[in-house]
Amino acid sequence: MKLDKIMIVDDSATSRMIIKRCFQMAGYQDSTFIEAEDGLKALSNLNRNAVDLVVTDLNMPKMDGATFIKKLRLIDKTKQLPVLIVSSMGNERLETELEDKDVMGILRKPLTPEKVTDVVGE
Amino acid sequence: MRLDIGIGEWKVSNKADDELKTYALGSCVAVCAYDPSNHVAGLIHIALPDSKVNSEKAKKLPGYFADTGLPKLFEDMVKKGADKKNIKVKLAGGSSIMDQNRHFDIGRRNTIAIKRYLWKNGFGVIKEDTGGNSSRTVGFKVADGAIVVSNAGSKWQL
Amino acid sequence: MREVTKEQAKAALLRATQNTLGEMAFIDVIEAEEQRDFETGQLLFIEFYKPVRGRLLLALPLEIKREIVENIHAADWDELSVNEIDDCLLELLNVLGGNFLRELEQKDVKVHLSFPTVLFSLEEIPDLDSFWKFSFDAEGNPFTTSLALHEEEA
Numbered sequence: 001m002k003l004d005k006i007m008i009v010d011d012s013a014t015s016r017m018i019i020k021r022c023f024q025m026a027g028y029q030d031s032t033f034i035e036a037e038d039g040l041k042a043l044s045n046l047n048r049n050a051v052d053l054v055v056t057d058l059n060m061p062k063m064d065g066a067t068f069i070k071k072l073r074l075i076d077k078t079k080q081l082p083v084l085i086v087s088s089m090g091n092e093r094l095e096t097e098l099e100d101k102d103v104m105g106i107l108r109k110p111l112t113p114e115k116v117t118d119v120v121g122e
Numbered sequence: 123m124r125l126d127i128g129i130g131e132w133k134v135s136n137k138a139d140d141e142l143k144t145y146a147l148g149s150c151v152a153v154c155a156y157d158p159s160n161h162v163a164g165l166i167h168i169a170l171p172d173s174k175v176n177s178e179k180a181k182k183l184p185g186y187f188a189d190t191g192l193p194k195l196f197e198d199m200v201k202k203g204a205d206k207k208n209i210k211v212k213l214a215g216g217s218s219i220m221d222q223n224r225h226f227d228i229g230r231r232n233t234i235a236i237k238r239y240l241w242k243n244g245f246g247v248i249k250e251d252t253g254g255n256s257s258r259t260v261g262f263k264v265a266d267g268a269i270v271v272s273n274a275g276s277k278w279q280l
Numbered sequence: 281m282r283e284v285t286k287e288q289a290k291a292a293l294l295r296a297t298q299n300t301l302g303e304m305a306f307i308d309v310i311e312a313e314e315q316r317d318f319e320t321g322q323l324l325f326i327e328f329y330k331p332v333r334g335r336l337l338l339a340l341p342l343e344i345k346r347e348i349v350e351n352i353h354a355a356d357w358d359e360l361s362v363n364e365i366d367d368c369l370l371e372l373l374n375v376l377g378g379n380f381l382r383e384l385e386q387k388d389v390k391v392h393l394s395f396p397t398v399l400f401s402l403e404e405i406p407d408l409d410s411f412w413k414f415s416f417d418a419e420g421n422p423f424t425t426s427l428a429l430h431e432e433e434a
Contacts, residue, residue, distance in 0.1 A: 012371040013364065014352065018304075021354075025246020029207050059374075059393065088378030089391040109375045110304035113246030122210075122248060231308045231419075238306030242354045 001120045003052045007034045009042040009068065010057040010086070018111055019055055019086055025113035026120065039068030046078055053104075054078075058087040069103065084119060086111050127152075130186035132166035134198040135264045142262040147215030149229035151236055151252065152260045153192065154212045154280075155199060155245070156267040162204035163264045166195045170228070171235030188235040196243075211245050212280050213237075214260050214271050216252035229253065251280050284332065284384065284429055290414050293425055296379035297416060304375060305348040312415035316422040321345045323399040324373045330392035331385055334429040336377055337399075337411065344421050348372060370396045 006023060008016045020033045034049060036042035040063045042054070054072070058065035065085060072078040082102050088109040107115045125133045127144040135142065142165040144152050155164045166185050173180035173187035185191035200206060213236065216229035233252045240247060251258070256273040260280075263269075269280040294311055301307045321342030327335050340348070346357050349368045353360055360368075373396040381391045402408055411426040 012367055012374070014368040014371040018352070021241075021244075022246065025210075025244070026248055027210070059395075061395070088375045089393065109378065110300060112303060113248050114250060117248040225313070226308065226310050230302075234302050234306050234308045238351055241306060242351065244354070 003028055003031055003120070005032045005034065005049070005051040005053075007036065007042060007046065007049075007051040007054045008056075009036045009039065009054060009060070009065070011037050011060045012057075013037075015057065015086075015109070022111050022113045022116045023055075026116040027122070039063030039065065039071070042068060043071060043075075046072070046075075046081075050077070051081070053082050053084060055084045055086055058085060058089055127165055127167050129167050129169050130183040130191070132164060132185045132191060132195045132198070134162065134164040134195070134202050136160070136162045136202045136204075138265040140264040142264070143260065145259045147217070147258045147260065149215070149217050149219040149227075149232060151188075151213055151215040151229070151232045152258075152262075153195065153236055154214070154260065154262045154269055155195060155209050156212075156262075157199065157204035157208040158210070158267055159208050160203045160205060161264060161267075162199050162202050163262055163267060164195045164199045164204075165260070165262050166191050168192075168232060168236065171231050188232065188239055192236065192239045192243075196245075206244070209245055210267075211240055211247050212269055213247055213250040213252055214258050214269070214280055217255055217257065218253055249280050251278075286412055289384065289412060289427055289429065292383035293380055293414055293427060294416070296376055296383045297425065299383075300372065300376040300379050301348070301418065304372060305351045307344070307347060307351065307418045310417050312417040312422055315415045318422050322369060323402065324369055324396060325399050325405070326373050326377045326396040327394040328377055328381060328392065329394075331381060331389045332429055333431075334427060335405075335411075336373075336380065337405065337426040338373055338376070339424045339426070341421055341423060344418050344423050345369065347418075366398055370398065 008019050010016045016035050036045050038060045056065045082104055084104045085106040105119050124141050127133050144167045150169045153166045168188050168191055169186045171188050173190045180187055180190045184194055216233040218227050218229050221228050251271050259272050261270045270277050271280050298309045301309050318341040320339045322340045322345040324338040349365050352368050377393045378391050411428045413426045415424050
């Protein structure tokens with residue numbers, strides 16, 4: 001999967017660092033990473049920047065991940081943007097709520113390069 | 123050519139018709155590292171996590187321990203033309219076997235120590251087949267990086 | 281609320297701790313054979329509301345705190361800011377909390393956790409006596425996790 005620009009949305013700087021590193025180790029060492037600490041900041045950033053993939057946490061202050069994804073789908077530019085959820089709270093109900101063809105998957109924390117590879121391929 | 127790798131040894135090749143092979147892993151772990159752009163493959167058969175338990179042995183056989191063996195493996199891969207930033211790692215082995223005092227699981231501790239070194243040095247494990255109770259044999263083709271893991275009954279791609 | 285026994289809670293917490301510290305901080309955790317005293321270098325606290333209500337307290341000696349942070353950040357302690365260190369430990373507890381609840385239920389469930397916090401003293405928890413305390417061993421260093429589960433309010 002070709003991913004030149006990847007946006008990472010998570011309130012924890014440590015988690016953003018781990019996600020970035022896992023993608024780099026899974027083969028995206030030359031991609032550009034854009035970081036946002038909540039859904040609101042991510043939305044305003046996406047207004048200015050086009051990305052190939054959004055990786056988002058769910059449990060965040062200001063705007064949580066589920067609301068953020070719903071908002072993304074209301075905007076023309078990001079309607080079909082691929083989204084990957086990385087969270088410590090993966091659950092079945094949420095998966096059906098987010099049954100959205102452009103949500104590539106819900107990966108459970110701790111994230112590893114192997115989990116990234118499972119979703120995006122070798 | 124088939125290159126056999128014993129416990130505590132490692133081999134690196136950039137010859138397309140070579141296959142790196144190691145047998146009967148048990149709680150040992152085979153670290154298979156590959157640079158797909160330059161077709162350089164390296165395999166090390168690690169027995170224990172930390173050289174602190176026997177520094178004499180680590181001098182003679184650095185590949186026996188994760189902390190002394192892994193730097194050697196990557197050093198040799200770079201010498202044979204690998205680019206560090208392209209290297210991807212797969213792990214096999216690390217069966218669940220308790221230490222002498224039946225205190226901790228050596229296979230799991232090996233796997234964790236290897237991942238610790240790799241993470242700290244910017245190498246990612248993109249696939250693993252570790253844990254459980256089987257004794258694994260690993261074949262690793264230099265041409266395309268394909269890895270086949272087998273045990274008494276069956277074989278599968280990693 | 282279904283009854284959770286101390287044994288069930290302990291088993292779930294051990295698996296969650298092994299998974300979280302192993303995969304995230306690359307430290308192997310086992311159950312401690314005996315309770316050993318240590319000087320606490322860090323207290324971390326999180327509350328959870330779903331699928332059960334409770335609180336989890338993690339007490340780490342300085343050696344483990346340092347190793348966790350250095351391993352996750354792949355950096356030396358001296359290179360890291362206080363913010364980076366705190367954020368790292370809080371994220372670890374957040375992941376541990378989610379993993380624990382899933383291990384307790386043995387399946388994917390709707391999980392609701394508070395944002396984790398750093399405590400400065402155990403006195404901040406008035407009813408500490410009501411917690412179950414479990415001793416673990418991180419490659420030779422002792423640490424404890426304490427857990428309180430509460431009846432769901434009607």
